[in-house]
Amino acid sequence: MPTEHIVRSYDEDLRRLRDMTGRMGGLAERQVADATRALVRRDTALASEVVQRDAQIDQLEREIEAFCVRLLALRQPVAQDLRVVIAAMKTSNDLERIGDYARNAAKRAIVLASLPSIGSLAGFERMAQLVQENLKAAMDAFVANDAEAARRVWEADEPVDAIYNGIFRELLTFMMEDPRNISAATHMLFIAKNLERIGDHTTNIAERIHYAVLGDSLPDDRPKADQSAFAVVRPAGE
Amino acid sequence: MPTEHIVRSYDEDLRRLRDMTGRMGGLAERQVADATRALVRRDTALASEVVQRDAQIDQLEREIEAFCVRLLALRQPVAQDLRVVIAAMKTSNDLERIGDYARNAAKRAIVLASLPSIGSLAGFERMAQLVQENLKAAMDAFVANDAEAARRVWEADEPVDAIYNGIFRELLTFMMEDPRNISAATHMLFIAKNLERIGDHTTNIAERIHYAVLGDSLPDDRPKADQSAFAVVRPAGE
Numbered sequence: 001m002p003t004e005h006i007v008r009s010y011d012e013d014l015r016r017l018r019d020m021t022g023r024m025g026g027l028a029e030r031q032v033a034d035a036t037r038a039l040v041r042r043d044t045a046l047a048s049e050v051v052q053r054d055a056q057i058d059q060l061e062r063e064i065e066a067f068c069v070r071l072l073a074l075r076q077p078v079a080q081d082l083r084v085v086i087a088a089m090k091t092s093n094d095l096e097r098i099g100d101y102a103r104n105a106a107k108r109a110i111v112l113a114s115l116p117s118i119g120s121l122a123g124f125e126r127m128a129q130l131v132q133e134n135l136k137a138a139m140d141a142f143v144a145n146d147a148e149a150a151r152r153v154w155e156a157d158e159p160v161d162a163i164y165n166g167i168f169r170e171l172l173t174f175m176m177e178d179p180r181n182i183s184a185a186t187h188m189l190f191i192a193k194n195l196e197r198i199g200d201h202t203t204n205i206a207e208r209i210h211y212a213v214l215g216d217s218l219p220d221d222r223p224k225a226d227q228s229a230f231a232v233v234r235p236a237g238e
Numbered sequence: 239m240p241t242e243h244i245v246r247s248y249d250e251d252l253r254r255l256r257d258m259t260g261r262m263g264g265l266a267e268r269q270v271a272d273a274t275r276a277l278v279r280r281d282t283a284l285a286s287e288v289v290q291r292d293a294q295i296d297q298l299e300r301e302i303e304a305f306c307v308r309l310l311a312l313r314q315p316v317a318q319d320l321r322v323v324i325a326a327m328k329t330s331n332d333l334e335r336i337g338d339y340a341r342n343a344a345k346r347a348i349v350l351a352s353l354p355s356i357g358s359l360a361g362f363e364r365m366a367q368l369v370q371e372n373l374k375a376a377m378d379a380f381v382a383n384d385a386e387a388a389r390r391v392w393e394a395d396e397p398v399d400a401i402y403n404g405i406f407r408e409l410l411t412f413m414m415e416d417p418r419n420i421s422a423a424t425h426m427l428f429i430a431k432n433l434e435r436i437g438d439h440t441t442n443i444a445e446r447i448h449y450a451v452l453g454d455s456l457p458d459d460r461p462k463a464d465q466s467a468f469a470v471v472r473p474a475g476e
Contacts, residue, residue, distance in 0.1 A: 062455065069320060076314040082307060086327065093331055107467035115470065172424060176417040182410055183470045186427065190467075193428070217300070229345040229428075232353065232421045 010075050014084065017067060018143050021088045021095075024060040025139030028095045029132050031057065031102035032198060036128035039109040039191065040121045047113075050106035057099035064092040080212070084145070087212035091142065094201040094208075098135070101194040101201075108187040115184040118174050124188075127163045127195045131202065134160070138205045147213035153206035154218055160199040167192045168228045248313050252322065255305060256381050259326045259333075262298040263377030266333045267370050269295065269340035270436060274366035277347040277429065278359045285351075288344035295337035302330040318450070322383070325450035329380065332439040332446075336373070339432040339439075346425040353422040356412050362426075365401045365433045369440065372398070376443045385451035391444035392456055398437040405430045406466045 031050055038047035068089045071077065077085055134153050141149035171185040171192070207218050269288055276285035306327045309315065315323055372391050379387035409423040409430070445456050 065324070069324065072310060072314075072324075073316045073320055076310075078311045082311055086303070086307065086310075089324065090327070090331060093328060097335075104467055111468055111470060172420055175413060175420045175424075179414040179417070182413045182420075186410060186413075186424075187467075189424065189427075190431070193431075229342055229425075230349055232349060 010077075013071055013075065014077075014081060017064070017071065017085065017088050018145075020060065020064050020067065021091055022139050022143045024057065024064065024092055024095050025135065025142070027053075027057055027060065028098045028102070029135050029139075031099055031106075032128055032132050032135070032195075035102040035105040035109060036124060036195075038106055039112065040125060042109075042113040042117070044110045044113045047106040047109040051103050051110075054099050054103040057096060061092045061096040065089060080215070083212040083215060087142070087208040090208050091205050094205050098198050098201050101198050105191045105194045108191050112184055112187055115187075116180070118181045118184050118188075119170060123163050123167045123170070124192065124195070127160055127167070127192065127199075130156075130160050130163070131195055131199045134199065134202045135205075138202050138209065141206065142209050145213055147210050150206045150209035150213070151218065154203050154210065157199045157203045160196060164192055164196040165228050165231070168231060172231075248315075251309055251313065252315075252319060255302070255309065255323065255326050256383075258298065258302050258305065259329055260377050260381045262295065262302065262330055262333050263373060263380070265291075265295055265298065266336045266340070267373050267377075269337055269344075270366055270370050270373070270433075273340045273343040273347060274362060274433075276344055277350065278363060280347075280351040280355070282348045282351045285344040285347040289341050289348075292337050292341040295334060299330045299334040303327060318453070321450040321453060325380070325446040328446050329443050332443050336436050336439050339436050343429045343432045346429050350422055350425050353425075354418070356419045356422050356426075357408060361401050361405045361408070362430065362433070365398055365405070365430065365437075368394075368398050368401070369433055369437045372437065372440045373443075376440050376447065379444065380447050383447075383451055385448045388444045388447035388451070389456065392441050392448065395437045395441045398434060402430055402434040403466050403469070406469060410469075 031053060034046055035050045037043065038050060068085050071085055072082075075081075134156050137149060137156075138153045140146075141153060168189065171189050174181045175185045210218050269291060272284055273288045275281065276288060306323050309323055310320075313319075372394050375387060375394075376391045378384075379391060406427065409427050412419045413423045448456050
């Protein structure tokens with residue numbers, strides 16, 4: 001029964017694609033977690049590991065793309081299957097960017113370990129944890145083909161933006177209090193921004209999954225709380 | 239001759255896809271140019287236009303994706319044609335991010351117009367111009383299916399990184415000289431970072447085009463000069 005054989009192995013291909021993408025997501029989560037841990041513990045060895053490990057994520061992106069190209073050429077999927085293949089390709093793209101942001105945060109953590117520490121890193125830990133949870137939930141939704149779970153992730157980014165705004169204002173205040181804080185605070189600002197962008201990419205992934213499963217888009221306006229592009233913090237006494 | 243008709247209209251589809259992607263690239267270029275012009279001229283009306291116009295880029299991304307899905311399902315392209323379709327989808331994704339960076343820069347330009355100006359904006363203008371030229375060259379390479387032109391774009395990002403590093407150090411120095419510069423300098427730091435990231439996305443696009451045309455990847459290590467993640471600037475006299 002060659003037809004049945006082809007059908008079964010096509011399903012296997014799709015499952016394998018979901019697994020590869022899920023594995024890439026797991027690696028990206030770990031990079032975010034380790035970059036944040038390296039920052040908080042001033043652990044430059046761990047930060048260097050994160051920087052090195054980014055090549056694995058890049059490699060997975062290439063593998064997923066090659067697998068998708070083969071799958072499109074040989075299986076010529078349509079409807080939901082086709083949307084899932086496209087979602088996998090675009091998701092691997094987002095995960096590659098997430099990996100880049102984690103690597104950049106790790107590089108900055110190495111520099112920060114050599115500078116006097118300023119403020120609390122509790123906000124960074126909270127933000128990183130939320131972002132990781134959302135990323136994990138998004139990837140679970142992808143593997144399970146669950147549009148409703150994807151929608152919940154898409155709606156869950158608002159607290160991430162709120163913490164980012166708080167960190168932004170706090171760091172600017174530290175800079176104003178003492179110019180010796182400026183180098184460290186600038187690197188911390190960029191790390192916070194990286195985490196916020198990782199949150200944005202996670203909502204992108206959630207949108208793609210929702211679209212892949214149902215074939216219709218989520219609305220344009222996602223609940224958003226990031227107002228930092230409009231923020232002005234003034235020095236005390238001004 | 240139905241076969242010939244189908245063949246011709248398939249070529250037309252591919253040409254239309256290249257045109258749509260080229261148009262999206264042109265709009266992204268214009269957004270980068272206008273966001274920078276708004277920053278330099280402190281023109282909040284132009285900045286607001288850039289913010290509004292971003293929805294057009296998002297819309298084009300959706301149209302390109304829908305067109306690609308239809309093309310894949312109905313035409314089932316293989317080999318170079320398939321790679322071009324995938325490159326168009328991924329490129330539209332990069333262009334959407336470039337649009338987001340331009341919009342974010344425009345939002346910050348609105349705030350900056352209300353703050354005292356610091357330093358020269360010549361570095362921003364130079365950086366924006368290089369980034370735009372590279373983006374234009376990348377999109378021309380896409381429309382012309384020219385791998386060699388794509389490789390040249392891929393190699394041309396180094397001066398962008400070098401200007402970014404100079405701006406980064408200069409802004410940190412302004413912050414240290416006077417805490418009243420900190421709010422403005424922070425927004426300017428993020429705008430410079432946005433331009434640098436636009437440069438990175440442009441090299442991504444160039445890589446995809448190269449891959450689409452030839453079916454083999456450019457090497458992992460691109461010439462890069464951005465060392466700012468490792469930068470430490472100390473206050474004078476420390």
